[in-house]
Amino acid sequence: MAQAVEASALRKQYITTRGVFRRERVERDALRSIDLSIEPGELFGLLGPNGAGKTTMVKIFTTLLLPTSGSARILGLDVVSNPWAVRRRIGFVFGGERGLYWRLSGLDNLRYFADLYQIPPDVSRKRIAQLIERLGLTGRERDRVELYSRGMKQRLHLARGLLNDPEVLFLDEPTIGLDPVGARELRQIVRELSDGGKTIFLTTHYMFEADAICDRIAVIKKGSIVAQGTPSSIKRTVENQGVVEFEVVGMPEAAAAELRRLPGVTSVSIAEHELAQVVTVHCARPAEVMTQLGLVLDGVKPQKISSREPTLEDAYVQLIGDSAQ
Amino acid sequence: MKGYARAAISAFRVSMRLRVVSTWAYLNWLVFPLIFTALGLFVLGRPGASGSHLVYGILGGGLIGYWGIAYLDGGNGIQDERWNGTLEHVFAVPTPLWVILFGKICGSLLFGILAFVPTVLFAYLGFHASLPAVDPLRFVISLGVLTFTFMTIALTLTPLFALWRWAFSFLNGFELGVYILCGFMFPVAVLAPWAQGVGDLLAPTWATRALYASTVSGGAPDIELWWLAAVGLSLLYLVGAYFMYRMVGDRARVSGELALA
Numbered sequence: 234m235a236q237a238v239e240a241s242a243l244r245k246q247y248i249t250t251r252g253v254f255r256r257e258r259v260e261r262d263a264l265r266s267i268d269l270s271i272e273p274g275e276l277f278g279l280l281g282p283n284g285a286g287k288t289t290m291v292k293i294f295t296t297l298l299l300p301t302s303g304s305a306r307i308l309g310l311d312v313v314s315n316p317w318a319v320r321r322r323i324g325f326v327f328g329g330e331r332g333l334y335w336r337l338s339g340l341d342n343l344r345y346f347a348d349l350y351q352i353p354p355d356v357s358r359k360r361i362a363q364l365i366e367r368l369g370l371t372g373r374e375r376d377r378v379e380l381y382s383r384g385m386k387q388r389l390h391l392a393r394g395l396l397n398d399p400e401v402l403f404l405d406e407p408t409i410g411l412d413p414v415g416a417r418e419l420r421q422i423v424r425e426l427s428d429g430g431k432t433i434f435l436t437t438h439y440m441f442e443a444d445a446i447c448d449r450i451a452v453i454k455k456g457s458i459v460a461q462g463t464p465s466s467i468k469r470t471v472e473n474q475g476v477v478e479f480e481v482v483g484m485p486e487a488a489a490a491e492l493r494r495l496p497g498v499t500s501v502s503i504a505e506h507e508l509a510q511v512v513t514v515h516c517a518r519p520a521e522v523m524t525q526l527g528l529v530l531d532g533v534k535p536q537k538i539s540s541r542e543p544t545l546e547d548a549y550v551q552l553i554g555d556s557a558q
Numbered sequence: 559m560k561g562y563a564r565a566a567i568s569a570f571r572v573s574m575r576l577r578v579v580s581t582w583a584y585l586n587w588l589v590f591p592l593i594f595t596a597l598g599l600f601v602l603g604r605p606g607a608s609g610s611h612l613v614y615g616i617l618g619g620g621l622i623g624y625w626g627i628a629y630l631d632g633g634n635g636i637q638d639e640r641w642n643g644t645l646e647h648v649f650a651v652p653t654p655l656w657v658i659l660f661g662k663i664c665g666s667l668l669f670g671i672l673a674f675v676p677t678v679l680f681a682y683l684g685f686h687a688s689l690p691a692v693d694p695l696r697f698v699i700s701l702g703v704l705t706f707t708f709m710t711i712a713l714t715l716t717p718l719f720a721l722w723r724w725a726f727s728f729l730n731g732f733e734l735g736v737y738i739l740c741g742f743m744f745p746v747a748v749l750a751p752w753a754q755g756v757g758d759l760l761a762p763t764w765a766t767r768a769l770y771a772s773t774v775s776g777g778a779p780d781i782e783l784w785w786l787a788a789v790g791l792s793l794l795y796l797v798g799a800y801f802m803y804r805m806v807g808d809r810a811r812v813s814g815e816l817a818l819a
Contacts, residue, residue: 247814292814297650299811320652331643336579337572348568349651349658351561393647 235309237432238271242303278447324399328406384415440546475519569661595619623673636719696772707761710792761791
């Protein structure tokens with residue numbers, strides 16, 4: 234049986250020009266030799282910082298971009314040589330508010346795309362009605378999209394992506410910008426779709442989202458996959474480590490450097506939180522680090538010191554490096 | 559084929575619905591044609607001007623409106639789709655882009671042809687100008703041929719807007735050039751020979767000549783040849799369109815220009 238999604242040595246390079254006369258050629262590798270295989274029915278998550286290549290990968294799989302080299306297959310069909318057959322069997326949803334005709338009603342948006350997907354009218358009528366009900370748009374389907382809330386627009390996006398009853402659904406940061414309740418509802422729907430047998434390829438920034446719903450995840454950094462496996466196996470990459478967190482007001486740069494030099498410390502990240510800084514230290518021996526904090530911080534008093542087990546986010550930060558905040 | 563027809567009809571319907579709620583569409587449809595009609599009639603309706611030239615004033619504004627909507631609205635529509643983020647969605651459906659654009663362009667043609675109504679009325683009510691001797695059959699055929707030429711040019715050039723973000727400003731010049739080279743507002747005989755040569759390569763030149771000839775007494779003995787020339791050139795454009803769509807389909811997937819960023 235063919236894999237739902239497959240990539241082999243997949244590479245994408247963008248070539249642009251710059252300068253007044255556009256003579257300077259600029260090459261940028263968006264994807265570097267990606268190998269990936271997703272089983273039918275799997276809910277697969279792709280994690281990575283902005284610009285890592287997540288959207289480029291989704292666009293290649295959805296036939297919107299051609300790879301520079303390597304191959305990409307959906308349900309055994311090559312996305313380069315057989316895009317029309319691929320398009321019939323996939324759906325995709327991009328995050329954000331764009332991608333809909335705001336001056337048309339939600340219902341008109343769905344009808345239009347149903348016709349572009351060449352779905353017979355008797356089938357599309359029933360399916361649209363079902364999707365409107367399932368995605369909680371009942372009663373608002375005849376309103377113009379410009380009057381919808383962000384959450385409703387995202388649910389309409391999802392309804393559009395499901396119009397052709399796709400076997401593989403690509404979701405590119407579908408919960409971005411949604412309020413917690415809307416995001417949770419959408420995750421619930423995605424999980425239900427997966428339980429219903431659809432293969433789902435989800436890109437996200439949110440670790441807890443991937444941890445909560447994905448069967449398997451991959452972490453992408455600068456166009457290369459740096460880790461792949463189940464959420465628990467990814468977490469195991471930091472299994473022998475712990476995390477120390479504390480708050481300080483006015484963290485000296487020298488102290489941060491000193492912390493990084495302590496034995497067993499693998500990374501130190503500092504995030505601003507109101508007037509204070511929250512310092513997260515990934516290390517092999519948390520107790521040792523905690524005892525040395527007073528010395529290292531040299532007069533600056535740490536507050537809310539705690540030690541905890543590493544999460545998927547910690548594993549992600551470790552894989553991506555200190556630059557990811 | 560049924561699926562394609564349904565997709566094209568749906569694209570037509572959506573383009574019409576989006577157009578009627580757009581105030582910009584009325585600029586091309588009503589305001590600009592009326593300005594051109596007023597200017598044309600002011601110049602061509604002066605004492606001593608040839609009576610047969612008056613038809614350029616009566617129909618010229620409508621022609622400009624028709625052409626502007628048929629040609630430029632297609633590009634505008636693509637640009638709008640890019641801004642709305644819908645261009646990628648439209649591109650990634652199992653219906654070829656030309657089918658969708660064909661539906662949209664048909665919408666533009668229907669909306670555009672209506673530009674003749676206010677301009678001809680304005681000429682009659684505002685300037686007491688009317689067409690001297692219309693041959694209804696030849697007029698209708700000429701208008702049909704003209705519509706076909708507009709459709710083929712729009713169908714051929716519109717995908718370029720999808721491929722290149724900068725195409726819109728560049729191809730704007732083509733819109734204005736056609737006004738002059740195809741003789742929308744005055745006979746092409748007044749142009750320099752090289753410009754007439756370029757105009758002869760444009761199918762609307764022949765269709766426009768036939769349209770004007772069908773409104774004056776005596777008409778033209780070789781009007782059928784003009785129709786043939788317009789249709790023949792348009793068919794050549796369609797051959798070009800075939801390669802254009804293949805090129806756009808491949809190139810857009812290489813450059814990623816369908817998205818805004």
